Amino acid sequence: MYICYIDESGTADVPGTSSHFVLAGLSIPIEHWRDADREISQVLAKYGLENDELHTAWMTRKYLEQSKITGFAGMDWAARRAACQKERTRHLLALQKAQKAKAYRQAKKNYRHSEAYIHLTLDERLAALSAVADAVASWGSARLFAECIDKTHFDPVRTGRAVDEQALEQVVSRYQQFLSSTEKNGTGTGKPLGLLVHDNNESVAKKHTELMRHFHSKGTLWTTIDNIIETPLFVDSSLTRMVQIADLCSYALRRFVENGETDLFKKVFTRADSVKGKTVSIRHFAGYTCQCAICVSHR
Ligand SMILES: [Zn+2]
Numbered sequence: 001m002y003i004c005y006i007d008e009s010g011t012a013d014v015p016g017t018s019s020h021f022v023l024a025g026l027s028i029p030i031e032h033w034r035d036a037d038r039e040i041s042q043v044l045a046k047y048g049l050e051n052d053e054l055h056t057a058w059m060t061r062k063y064l065e066q067s068k069i070t071g072f073a074g075m076d077w078a079a080r081r082a083a084c085q086k087e088r089t090r091h092l093l094a095l096q097k098a099q100k101a102k103a104y105r106q107a108k109k110n111y112r113h114s115e116a117y118i119h120l121t122l123d124e125r126l127a128a129l130s131a132v133a134d135a136v137a138s139w140g141s142a143r144l145f146a147e148c149i150d151k152t153h154f155d156p157v158r159t160g161r162a163v164d165e166q167a168l169e170q171v172v173s174r175y176q177q178f179l180s181s182t183e184k185n186g187t188g189t190g191k192p193l194g195l196l197v198h199d200n201n202e203s204v205a206k207k208h209t210e211l212m213r214h215f216h217s218k219g220t221l222w223t224t225i226d227n228i229i230e231t232p233l234f235v236d237s238s239l240t241r242m243v244q245i246a247d248l249c250s251y252a253l254r255r256f257v258e259n260g261e262t263d264l265f266k267k268v269f270t271r272a273d274s275v276k277g278k279t280v281s282i283r284h285f286a287g288y289t290c291q292c293a294i295c296v297s298h299r
Contacts, residue, residue: 001029001030001192001193001194001195002027002028002029002030002179002192002193002194002195003027003028003030003033003194003195003197003242004025004026004027004145004175004194004195004196004197005025005026005027005028005197005240005242005243005245005246006023006024006025006171006196006197006198006199006232006243006246007023007024007198007199007237007243007244007246007247007249007250008021008022008023008024008164008167008199008250009021009022009024009057009247009250009251009253009254010022010254010258012162012163012164012167013163014151014154014156014163015151016151018254018258019150019151019152019258020148020149020150020151020254020257020258021148021149021151021163021164021167022146022147022148022149022167022250022253022254022257023146023147023164023167023168023170023171023250024144024145024146024171024246024249024250024253025144025145025146025171025175025196025246026136026142026143026144026145026242026245026246026249026271027142027143027144027145027175027178027194028139028141028142028242029141032139032141032142033242036135036139036142036242037241037242039135040054040132040135040241040245041241043128043131043132043135044128044132046128046131047120047124047125047127047128048077048119048120049116049117049128052116052117053116053237053238053239053244054129054132054241054244054245054247054248055113055244055247056129056244056247056248056251056252056264057251058113058114058117059114059117059125059126059128059129060122060125060126060129060251061114062122063084063114063117063118063122065084065087065088065091066080066084066118066121066122068087069083069084069087072084072121073121077119078119080118080119080120081118081119084118084119085118088107088111091107092104092107092108092111095107126263129248129264130263130264130267132245132248133248133252133264133267133268134267136245136248136249136267136268136271137267137268137270137271139271142271143178143271143272143273143281144249144268144269144271144272144273144281144282145171145174145175145178145273145281145282146171146249146250146253146281146282146283147166147167147170147171147282147283147285148253148254148257148282148283148284148285148286148294149163149166149167149285150257150284150285150286150287150290151163153285153286153287154166154285164204164207165207165211166285168208168211168212169211169215169220169221169222170283172196172212172215172220172225172228173220173221173222173223174273174280174281175194175196175228176194176220176223176224176225176226176227176228177222177223177280178273178281179192179193179194179227179228180223180226180227181275183227191226191227192227193227193228193229194227194228194229195228195229195230195233196212196228196230196231196232196233197232197233197234197235197240197242197243198232198233198234198235198243199234199235199237199243199246199247200234200235200236200237201234205232205234208231208232209231209232212231212232213231216231248264248268249268249271251264252264252265252267252268252269253265253268253269253282253294256269256292256293256294257284257286257292257294260292265293269282269293269294272297274297278297278298278299279294279297279298280298282294282298283298284298
């Protein structure tokens with residue numbers, strides 16, 4: 001039995017605020033879950049984050065107030081945290097005094113999302129993410145599935161689906177193909193089954209549940225769904241570590257296809273499934289001329 005943890009990066013709206021929408025699923029055999037979870041906790045403990053959510057996009061931001069604190073990098077964690085909180089409070093009070101309500105709300109939201117990480121410098125936060133990606137890269141039985149859609153190449157009339165629907169259909173189809181090839185090649189007994197675990201998002205939950213029911217009864221455009229059971233289970237990503245790892249994977253893929261950033265990408269991309277040297281589990285939907293590492297390995 002396999003669990004595939006799903007998360008997305010970028011907006012599915014056209015045009016939205018990102019050029020790409022990425023849906024990624026990281027599959028691990030259930031018997032490896034405990035070791036994998038423990039390994040990530042050990043990595044994060046070195047950065048004081050073992051009890052906190054791993055949220056890649058918030059961790060990779062620059063926190064301006066840190067740069068205002070003299071000698072920040074030389075302080076211990078408690079001193080950094082105290083200095084940072086002080087700087088943040090000062091900033092919020094100034095915004096309040098200036099009656100900048102919108103900026104105040106935005107700053108407050110940003111501070112809440114990044115609060116767990118303020119004792120770390122940007123370099124340390126990036127090192128933590130890199131170490132997590134190294135751990136994922138070392139999981140030989142893990143497989144990464146993803147659809148990375150360049151929305152400028154996307155034609156909903158031709159595909160007959162919205163951006164996020166196509167992404168789910170592709171990820172589900174490739175996960176199914178992986179499970180069925182595991183069944184054919186496997187020496188184990190019984191049929192390998194897969195389950196999807198998804199970040200809970202009300203607008204997506206209903207749509208994806210209905211779409212998955214449709215795939216179960218009619219198949220996808222590419223395959224019948226014999227090995228994936230149930231509709232996706234929706235969980236609170238702030239509490240479920242492996243969905244946070246899927247978030248890191250989808251973030252790494254999007255930053256690669258949008259900006260050519262390779263640091264996290266080249267680590268997690270090693271978990272792609274390949275058949276006869278060709279990557280089959282991750283696709284960049286961007287037209288035939290794209291020469292990126294995903295497209296080249298997919299052909
Ligand atoms: Zn490409």
